[in-house]
Amino acid sequence: MNKHTPATAPANRSKAYSYVRFSTPEQQKGDSFRRQTEAARRYADVHNLDLQEATYQDLGVSAYRGANVAETGRLREFLEAVEHEDIPRGSYLLVESLDRISRQKPRKAVRLLEQICEAGIAVVTLNDGRVYTEDSLDSDSWSLMGAMMIAIRANEESETKARRLREAWANKRRKVSDKPLSSLCPGWLRLREDRKGFDAIPERAKIVQRVFDMTLAGMGQHAIAETLNKEGIPVFGRGSHWHRTYVNKMLADASTIGAFTPHRLEIVGGKKRRIPTETVEGYFPAVVDREVFEKVNAMSSARSVKQNNGAGMANILAGLAKCPKCGATMTRVNKGGEKGGKPYLVCTKAKARGGCDYRHKVRIDGVEEAIIRNAGWLNASLPATDEALQMQYEGATNAEMAASDEIENVVEAIARGGRSAALLDRLHQNEAAREDIRRTIADLERRIADTLTNRVQVTAAQFVDAAEVEKRDVALINATLRQLFSKVEVDWPSGRLWFHWKHAPGETTGIMYAWPKEDA
Structure with missing residues (x-):
């Protein structure tokens, strides 16, 4: 190949896919994303791999509880693409380190690595250049042991962070009567300047009271939201207008009578669950009388039972x-x-x-x-994932319809007694052109199917x-x-x-x- 010949990728180059993950959205502002993506690019160049544009990214997603391999995780999407053979055997998955894939219990983490390798995918850890394959895990016991040790360390680090976080929040909950857990509060309240409690925002407190009064008067939640919107009353939150769901939440929110129930986070059946702890009375300033609150919620409970019968x-x-x-x-x-x-x-x-x-x-x-x-x-x-291919297909189908219309016009002219040689020749030409277009459409349909x-x-x-x-x-x-x-x-x-x-x-x-x- 001379220096003027453009370099082309050999047809037999293995495909490589980059997987980028970090736990918190704040890390995207730092160096984590750039470091992981550039390392994948360098490795692919050095080892003559065809790095695909389809990069799998779980940004701000934890691997400690396996969120990245859950239904919404991009690593789960990668695994499903492998399962459906959209990603061929012999491909490479490039990750910064094994803890980017999983920080779950070591047994589960190693099992996930084995699952990927057994599907014919080589896993490359870019921080040390190690390549994990089904053969290497079977033949090199040190490779398997090394993966297990990395998984143990990663899980222990995450366990330690989680324990410290739990202890910090437990300590905050114990002191909740002296100092708020956080600055978060309902839209009708605000944190005091000394950060030792909350105050009601008078004009918003009146709106809350009015919503409760309208409910007791028999007005529905849709009608309440509609009334507030017609009067141009600003929404408390970031929404553009009052909505029934916000009215519903307000009416059921015990913070309107000053109560607050802290929650702790637990993993139940592999899923996050917010577990309520002991309710703290008087945590917020009350803006609604308890008797009014209980009457409204009694009405709501009866309505919910009626609406949920036969729900689905x-x-x-x-x-x-x-x-x-x-x-x-x-x-x-x-x-x-x-x-x-x-x-x-x-x-x-x-x-x-x-x-x-x-x-x-x-x-x-x-x-x-x-x-x-x-x-x-x-x-x-x-539709095809290739926009240019899709445009060709749409153009061809439009041309096929135009050719069919033209054929119909010629046939009508012939039927009216115009059986001239010129019309017959024109009919044959149009029919031949339509057949060519239909062959093009069939070819494009096959190519589109390949892109899906x-x-x-x-x-x-x-x-x-x-x-x-x-x-x-x-x-x-x-x-x-x-x-x-x-x-x-x-x-x-x-x-x-x-x-x-x-x-x-x-x-x-x-x-x-x-x-x-x-x-x-």
Whole structure:
């Protein structure tokens, strides 16, 4: 190769994937992120590895309790990509050190390392250049023992930090009557300048009292939020408008009568649980009478029991449906009451009169029918992760439709008695051109399928299967939709649902939905 020939990567270069993790968001501001990413880049260059752009990052995620290998962790995403063979055997996982992968109990940490290596992935620790493979763990006992020792040290460090933190908070809780645990307090209170207690903010305390009074007068939480929004009363927190959920939390918050219940963090069944400790009376200044508080909560408890009878997920777009006007969540409501009412989707911001005018109610049954009917179409519409490839495909399909329209025009001209040689020749040319376009589309479809991960395709197939069974599992359909899409815009003016694909940001697929005449 002469010096003017561009260097190209050999086809047989092994792929390498960088995994970056640190525990606290503050570490991103320091040197941790740069150090880990540059070390991976250097190692790949020196060892002639093809470092992939798909870097797996758990930033501000702890490996002590295994959060990075839980459902939301990016290391879990890497493991699933290996399982589905989207990441081929023989690839490399580049990490700064083994404790970036796990700080769990040594047995679990080593088991995770073995799981990765047994899947045909070589794990490289960049701080010492050691390479762990299935063969090395089997044949080199020192390699396995070294991994175990590193896991023991990492777990002991995390255990020590966790114990010290628990002791510090336990000490704070013991002294809670003398000094606040922290500066955190409800929105109607503020920390005193001497930091030894809290004071009520008079104008906000009056709003809290008013909310309780309106509730006792029989006004619902939606109506209360709507009233506060119409009057232009500023929200206590960072929200843009008053919402039913904030009103609900306020009414149930014992800090309104001055009580505070500290919590301690425990791991139960592998998941974090906040365990309540002894309630401290008088921790906050009370802004509501205890008798009023207890009356309101008695009303709320009775209402909750009534609403939760026969509860279950009844909306396949739960957590996904968004307003096309303001982007707020659309929630399910029943028009005409709980019994025999018709379920609708409405914009939560418009419902609370928080500034959005998209007040139309969209019947859920029409939306659900459209999604079920078009499940196969959504599956077939999986966009490529390569934007240029997707644009080529869309251009080819548009050209195919144009060619079909032209053929139809020529056929109509011939049918009207114009069987000239020129028209017949034009028909043959257009048909030949359409066949060429269709071959191009078929080739592009194969290339697009190659860019899609097996995980996405498997999830899309699961969605179709769940939608096609006679007795549908709404929760299962919703779960698959949430894996495939980041949001679904319920665009009533156009009569379409716009699905935003997770794996291809910026790509959307639209389907029509039907609504009864009274909604039109």
